[in-house]
Amino acid sequence: MSSESSAALEISGLSAGYGRVEVLRDIDLTVARGEMVTLIGANGAGKSTLLKAVVGLVAPSAGSVRLFGADVTRMSPERAVREGLALVPEGRMLFGPMSVEENLRLGAHTRSAEEFSAERDRVFELFPVLSERRGQSAATLSGGEQQMLAVGRALMAQPRMLLLDEPSLGLAPRIIAEIFAALETLRSRGITILLVEQDARLALKHADRGYVMRTGSIALHGAADELLANDDIRLIYLGAWRGEGE
Amino acid sequence: MLGRPDIRLVVIVAVALVAVFALPMLTSERYLLRVFTFVGVNVIIITGMALLFGYAGQVSLGHAAFYGIGAYASAFAVINLGWPWPAGVALAIVLTAAGGFLLALPSLRLKGHYLAMATLGFGEIMKVAFVEARPVTGGPDGLSGIPYPAIGPFEFDTAGLAYWLVWGVAAVALLLAYNVVRSRAGRAMRALHGSELGATACGIDITGIKVRVFVISASLAGLAGALYAHVVGFVSPSTFSLHVSVLLVAMAVLGGTGSLAGPVIATVLLTLIPYSDAVIPGLSRSALETIQEWQEDIYGLTIIAVMLFVPGGIGSLIRRMAPGRGEAR
Numbered sequence: 001m002s003s004e005s006s007a008a009l010e011i012s013g014l015s016a017g018y019g020r021v022e023v024l025r026d027i028d029l030t031v032a033r034g035e036m037v038t039l040i041g042a043n044g045a046g047k048s049t050l051l052k053a054v055v056g057l058v059a060p061s062a063g064s065v066r067l068f069g070a071d072v073t074r075m076s077p078e079r080a081v082r083e084g085l086a087l088v089p090e091g092r093m094l095f096g097p098m099s100v101e102e103n104l105r106l107g108a109h110t111r112s113a114e115e116f117s118a119e120r121d122r123v124f125e126l127f128p129v130l131s132e133r134r135g136q137s138a139a140t141l142s143g144g145e146q147q148m149l150a151v152g153r154a155l156m157a158q159p160r161m162l163l164l165d166e167p168s169l170g171l172a173p174r175i176i177a178e179i180f181a182a183l184e185t186l187r188s189r190g191i192t193i194l195l196v197e198q199d200a201r202l203a204l205k206h207a208d209r210g211y212v213m214r215t216g217s218i219a220l221h222g223a224a225d226e227l228l229a230n231d232d233i234r235l236i237y238l239g240a241w242r243g244e245g246e
Numbered sequence: 247m248l249g250r251p252d253i254r255l256v257v258i259v260a261v262a263l264v265a266v267f268a269l270p271m272l273t274s275e276r277y278l279l280r281v282f283t284f285v286g287v288n289v290i291i292i293t294g295m296a297l298l299f300g301y302a303g304q305v306s307l308g309h310a311a312f313y314g315i316g317a318y319a320s321a322f323a324v325i326n327l328g329w330p331w332p333a334g335v336a337l338a339i340v341l342t343a344a345g346g347f348l349l350a351l352p353s354l355r356l357k358g359h360y361l362a363m364a365t366l367g368f369g370e371i372m373k374v375a376f377v378e379a380r381p382v383t384g385g386p387d388g389l390s391g392i393p394y395p396a397i398g399p400f401e402f403d404t405a406g407l408a409y410w411l412v413w414g415v416a417a418v419a420l421l422l423a424y425n426v427v428r429s430r431a432g433r434a435m436r437a438l439h440g441s442e443l444g445a446t447a448c449g450i451d452i453t454g455i456k457v458r459v460f461v462i463s464a465s466l467a468g469l470a471g472a473l474y475a476h477v478v479g480f481v482s483p484s485t486f487s488l489h490v491s492v493l494l495v496a497m498a499v500l501g502g503t504g505s506l507a508g509p510v511i512a513t514v515l516l517t518l519i520p521y522s523d524a525v526i527p528g529l530s531r532s533a534l535e536t537i538q539e540w541q542e543d544i545y546g547l548t549i550i551a552v553m554l555f556v557p558g559g560i561g562s563l564i565r566r567m568a569p570g571r572g573e574a575r
């Protein structure tokens with residue numbers, strides 16, 4: 001159904017918003033297969049809205065989204081998950097009263113029961129601490145463990161493309177490093193990644209390419225190291241670096 | 247993947263079943279049987295409420311309306327159309343399922359208090375309809391002389407038979423609900439309760455789940471209505487008022503979330519309050535009257551006490567007594 005040459009994710013001319021309020025205007029963004037691309041921008045720029053529009057949580061008013069060559073524009077989120085797209089939402093959105101294991105089971109909702117334990121073990125391999133906490137309720141995990149669970153839950157759907165919305169938010173540098181190491185592992189397994197981050201420097205260090213969003217449109221994009229070296233970027237987006245002094 | 251039911255659970259359920267079904271053989275007191283038949287009717291409704299509120303996290307203050315629609319539909323079909331009772335039950339279920347579908351629509355956009363208000367509005371509209379639709383409902387006076395439930399030539403015309411019929415239906419409803427909550431769909435329902443966005447991100451069709459759980463809970467209330475009307479022989483609008491909807495929510499809250507056993511126990515307790523004389527031998531007439539007078543306050547205080555001291559309701563107490571198992575898995 002999809003040709004080998006097509007990109008993993010191809011967003012063209014996408015506009016979307018909430019009700020009559022247009023948030024995204026004419027967005028073009030492409031992620032090649034196996035690539036890790038980051039989307040950075042100030043608070044309220046529309047990064048989360050773009051991810052929501054891609055997975056079908058927000059209906060686009062114009063433009064198209066193609067996933068591995070297949071048109072997924074206006075597809076329902078549950079169809080999108082079945083098509084191999086998984087979102088790690090902003091704020092994690094875990095099932096607090098349920099155990100780690102149950103959260104993972106729900107992540108595998110679109111998968112057959114037989115696939116569960118093998119996939120769960122792969123998640124435990126990636127984040128061994130989750131294995132120790134498997135019977136504990138998600139609400140009682142530390143922030144870092146919760147973020148790992150959010151990523152693990154998304155992986156249970158066995159996605160080909162992973163969208164992450166600010167996985168580093170509020171976490172200690174050591175934990176952030178652990179999560180980014182896991183993302184690198186996932187990329188080496190062939191999973192394509194689109195990563196939304198506030199911490200532009202961190203994101204650009206790991207990503208292949210980056211897009212910079214400004215009030216609902218893409219202001220510029222390019223190779224990650226070019227963006228890191230770009231004076232405008234340094235001034236506007238990297239000026240407010242967290243973790244300064246490295 | 248779900249594991250076999252725990253042996254203790256099987257034993258408890260078996261003992262409860264035997265005790266429930268043996269009651270008419272142990273006593274011939276009509277009043278006691280009537281009261282417990284009424285408990286059984288409420289258990290059928292609460293089974294649906296437990297799925298709706300306790301598992302899927304959706305609030306409804308309009309479920310008494312479905313109870314009423316079921317009661318009037320079945321009574322009207324049997325009295326005025328001359329249908330056999332099972333056909334009246336079928337009509338009750340079809341109408342309330344359709345009503346449940348309609349009530350699910352606001353739930354797709356509204357949450358919490360707003361959904362509660364929308365369902366409350368539905369309940370109030372239906373209450374007015376029960377009063378105004380005289381040709382069908384008999385208006386404020388209600389319908390009387392509703393024949394006993396009958397399947398073919400067999401009539402459930404004694405207190406004991408009516409009791410068995412109602413509890414038989416309640417047991418089947420609970421068994422079905424138990425299977426639902428242990429299934430993948432049941433887990434998805436609880437996920438909805440946890441985080442709708444998280445559930446969507448897992449590929450769970452939350453629209454489909456909300457619609458289904460509203461339809462199931464509404465038709466269980468309709469089924470209970472079709473039993474109630476024919477067992478009691480009389481229905482009037484006050485039986486299906488907001489007060490009943492609130493009582494149902496009280497049972498669900500006291501019963502706790504993510505549990506079937508909890509809401510069932512809560513229903514038994516709260517239903518018995520105004521009929522305390524049936525279970526407490528020698529309760530004086532004046533004591534009973536006091537209880538009945540303070541009934542609403544007892545419900546209210548119970549809810550407040552539960553919220554304060556056992557936020558998880560009876561269900562959480564059960565889980566605490568038997569850790570590591572339970573329907574909520």
Ligand SMILES: Nc1ncnc2c1ncn2[C@@H]1O[C@H](COP(=O)(O)OP(=O)(O)OP(=O)(O)O)[C@@H](O)[C@H]1O
Nearest residue numbers: 018021023041042043044045046047048049050198
């Ligand atoms: N559910 C909503 N309804 C209406 N407006 C919304 C909604 N969610 C976001 N917005 C608006 O859309 C704009 C973009 O928000 P969005 O969450 O996409 O930004 P963001 O780039 O992810 O910001 P942050 O870095 O703070 O997460 C903001 O102006 C916000 O107020």
Ligand SMILES: [Mg+2]
Nearest residue numbers: 047048049090
């Ligand atoms: Mg955001």
